Amino acid sequence: xxxxxxxxxxxxxxxxxxxxxxxxxxxxxxxxxxxxxxxxxxxxxxxxxxxxxxxxxxxxxxxxxxxxxxxxxxxxxxxxxxxxxxxxxxxxxxxxxxxxxxxxxxxxxxxxxxxxxxxxxxxxxxxxxxxxxxxxxxxxxxxxxxxxxxxxxxxxxxxxxxxxxxxxxxxxxxxxxxxxxxxxxxxxxxxxxxxxxxxxxxxxxxxxxxxxxxxxxxxxxxxxxxxxxxxxxxxxxxxxxxxxxxxxxxxxxxxxxxxxxxxxxxxxxxxxxxxxxxxxxxxxxxxxxxxxxxxxxxxxxxxxxxxxxxxxxxxxxxxxxxxxxxxxxxxxxxxxxxxxxxxxxxxxxxxxxxxxxxxxxxxxxxxxxxxxxxxxxxxxxxxxxxxxxxx
Amino acid sequence: xxxxxxxxxxxxxxxxxxxxxxxxxxxxxxxxxxxxxxxxxxxxxxxxxxxxxxxxxxxxxxxxxxxxxxxxxxxxxxxxxxxxxxxxxxxxxxxxxxxxxxxxxxxxxxxxxxx
Numbered sequence: 001x002x003x004x005x006x007x008x009x010x011x012x013x014x015x016x017x018x019x020x021x022x023x024x025x026x027x028x029x030x031x032x033x034x035x036x037x038x039x040x041x042x043x044x045x046x047x048x049x050x051x052x053x054x055x056x057x058x059x060x061x062x063x064x065x066x067x068x069x070x071x072x073x074x075x076x077x078x079x080x081x082x083x084x085x086x087x088x089x090x091x092x093x094x095x096x097x098x099x100x101x102x103x104x105x106x107x108x109x110x111x112x113x114x115x116x117x118x119x120x121x122x123x124x125x126x127x128x129x130x131x132x133x134x135x136x137x138x139x140x141x142x143x144x145x146x147x148x149x150x151x152x153x154x155x156x157x158x159x160x161x162x163x164x165x166x167x168x169x170x171x172x173x174x175x176x177x178x179x180x181x182x183x184x185x186x187x188x189x190x191x192x193x194x195x196x197x198x199x200x201x202x203x204x205x206x207x208x209x210x211x212x213x214x215x216x217x218x219x220x221x222x223x224x225x226x227x228x229x230x231x232x233x234x235x236x237x238x239x240x241x242x243x244x245x246x247x248x249x250x251x252x253x254x255x256x257x258x259x260x261x262x263x264x265x266x267x268x269x270x271x272x273x274x275x276x277x278x279x280x281x282x283x284x285x286x287x288x289x290x291x292x293x294x295x296x297x298x299x300x301x302x303x304x305x306x307x308x309x310x311x312x313x314x315x316x317x318x319x320x321x322x323x324x325x326x327x328x329x330x331x332x333x334x335x336x337x338x339x340x341x342x343x344x345x346x347x348x349x350x351x352x353x354x355x356x357x358x359x360x361x362x363x364x365x366x367x368x369x370x371x372x373x374x375x376x377x378x379x380x381x382x383x384x385x386x387x388x389x390x391x
Numbered sequence: 392x393x394x395x396x397x398x399x400x401x402x403x404x405x406x407x408x409x410x411x412x413x414x415x416x417x418x419x420x421x422x423x424x425x426x427x428x429x430x431x432x433x434x435x436x437x438x439x440x441x442x443x444x445x446x447x448x449x450x451x452x453x454x455x456x457x458x459x460x461x462x463x464x465x466x467x468x469x470x471x472x473x474x475x476x477x478x479x480x481x482x483x484x485x486x487x488x489x490x491x492x493x494x495x496x497x498x499x500x501x502x503x504x505x506x
Contacts, residue, residue: 122447132410133469135491135498137443137450142457145441153479204443204457251410253459253467258439 001097005230006238006387007223008036009349014180014218014337016113021048021055022063024342025109028221029068032105036223037233042101044068044075047088047108048341050123051077054112064107081127082290083376084108085220085344086383090243092224102229107221108342120215124340127377129251141212143252143378144291145204150259151293152206155308159206163191164314165292166210166334172321173331175362180216180337211292216337220345222352236356241277242386244270252378261301263382264373268302271371271384279303282325282386283367284354286347288375289332295319298373299327302384321362329354329362344374348385355389394487396501397428398466409466433485434506435462440477449493460485460503470501482506 010031017024025046033039046061057063065075080087085108092106112120125139151157167187173179190200190210200208230237246266249255255262272278279302287302289295296310304325305313313319319327330336330350333343351370353359370387398409402425406417409431413423440458456472460483471490474481483503490500 117445118448121445122449125447129410129469135500136457136469136471137446137455137491138457138469139443139445139447141445142441142443145443146439146457146459149441149479150439201444202442203445204441207441251469253438253469254409258459 002099003227004093004096004240005225005227006240006348006352007038007225007230007233007235008032009222009352010035011178011220011346011349012218013178014216014339014346017111017217021051021057021109021111022060022067024111024217024219025060025064025107026067028219029064029105029107032221032223036235038103038223038225038229041070041073041103041105043095043104044070044073045078045088045091045104045106046075047078047084047106047345048110049079049081049084050110050112050340053123053126054115079341081376081381082288082340083344083374083381083383084341085346086372086374086385087344089222089224089344089348089385090245090383093240093243096224096226102226104224105221106224106345107219108345109219110339110341111217112215112339113217117215132251132253139204140290140378141204141207144293145207147258148206148291148293151297154259155311157293157296157311159191159208160187161296161311161314162207162211162292163187165289165295166190168320169289169328169332169334172329172362173335175360176331176336179331179335180214181331181335185210207291213290213333213338216339218337218339218342218346220342220349222345222348237390238352238355239388239390240385241388242271242273242275243383244268244274245383246270248380250377250380261297261379263379264298264301264375267382267384268373271386272303275386275388277369277386281369282371283369284329284351284364285325285327285371285373286330286332286350287327287373288343289328289334290338290375292334294375295327295332298375302371302373321364326364329359329364344372344383347372347374348387351387355387394499395430396468396487398431399426400429401425402427407464407466409468431466431468432463435460435483435485437477437479437481437483438467439479440472449491458503460501468501470503473502473504
């Protein structure tokens with residue numbers, strides 16, 4: 001396999017966007033082309049989850065490649081639930097690594113604020129098992145809530161720990177101009193004050209409003225290139241050193257140990273193994289915190305902390321912006337937002353930003369090794385990427 | 392006749408599956424549909440649960456109880472929970488009732504209550 005580098009990145013604000021889905025995909029792609037100085041795109045992958053269902057549009061990649069005036073380049077849409085973004089990066093990686101293409105554009109986009117909250121919740125719930133979960137009214141917040149309850153029983157995680165994740169990530173998001181939530185919150189306001197139950201009601205007990213990510217529109221793009229192309233342009237060299245993907249049972253109740261996220265564990269092992277690195281080498285990570293509990297659980301499963309000790313590291317401030325291993329400096333899905341199909345590409349955008357030293361007020365000093373975990377389904381399809389800054 | 396929810400027993404090795412799979416996760420038999428249906432027991436223990444407030448379209452109730460239950464034969468299922476003050480490990484009895492209603496369509500599934 002050939003080495004694969006990220007030559008350019010681009011992103012939209014994650015928020016409510018009032019322009020068509022294909023343009024939400026094309027806008028960050030143009031920023032990435034401008035960033036890299038490369039326009040000779042040979043292949044385009046467009047990551048998206050809901051175009052057909054939410055936006056009444058199919059074959060999104062064909063629309064995007066045309067909007068970008070990149071025809072006759074190859075183009076394909078990648079739908080892999082909330083892990084669509086990283087799945088598209090994996091396809092782009094393989095296209096370059098195989099030697100088939102030298103310059104590949106991966107862009108992710110979602111426009112899910114086009115429908116109301118009930119429909120958006122239903123749209124995401126369609127990734128659950130149709131007969132064993134969906135018919136009961138199971139949603140992603142309900143899966144996360146049932147998982148949280150077990151984590152609380154088994155490991156002593158409390159609502160306070162969950163609130164600490166929310167506060168940390170929304171504070172990080174304050175430093176990110178692209179983030180959806182620019183709303184400072186405090187433990188007092190969402191947990192301790194007499195108004196907390198009004199400010200922060202339960203959405204699925206024991207999870208509250210501020211434990212869940214917002215519903216966002218948004219897009220993000222990366223341009224992946226061969227070593228030869230990467231070294232021909234005047235941009236910092238960031239290599240995708242590890243790609244790991246793993247799956248788990250579709251119905252969550254079939255998992256032998258319901259507090260395990262085995263696909264996260266396996267995907268991380270594969271990613272680190274391919275990169276020849278270990279979790280302790282990582283300087284900065286973006287983990288898929290669609291719910292606050294997931295940041296804690298994933299930080300354990302990917303190997304940063306022992307199982308059941310993620311909330312203790314959080315308490316000690318180890319995952320804060322100035323901690324030993326900052327997690328979700330962008331604000332994460334919680335603060336930055338979660339346009340589902342774009343999220344994996346958005347995570348890669350932040351890591352490349354950090355490894356290039358371009359992250360401004362939220363820059364992690366001397367970050368050279370970055371890691372992303374993009375969590376599809378309720379942990380049934382997970383992709384972990386490891387990035388290395390080379391020069 | 393009482394309504395049932397079925398598990399799928401591999402006719403090659405006897406492994407029970409719920410929900411249905413095309414291929415046995417234990418023996419990996421490649422001949423399709425080598426399963427026989429076995430009614431799931433109704434009694435079980437509460438493994439974990441939630442009370443959901445932001446329901447998807449199609450549910451016209453204020454809140455909904457959702458649970459994962461370990462049935463008497465060890466098979467786990469997801470279902471609706473109608474218990475006021477649930478505790479992990481409590482004994483439950485499942486009924487098969489309407490769990491989702493759409494225009495022209497009703498879906499039947501497990502509704503668990505205190506045993």
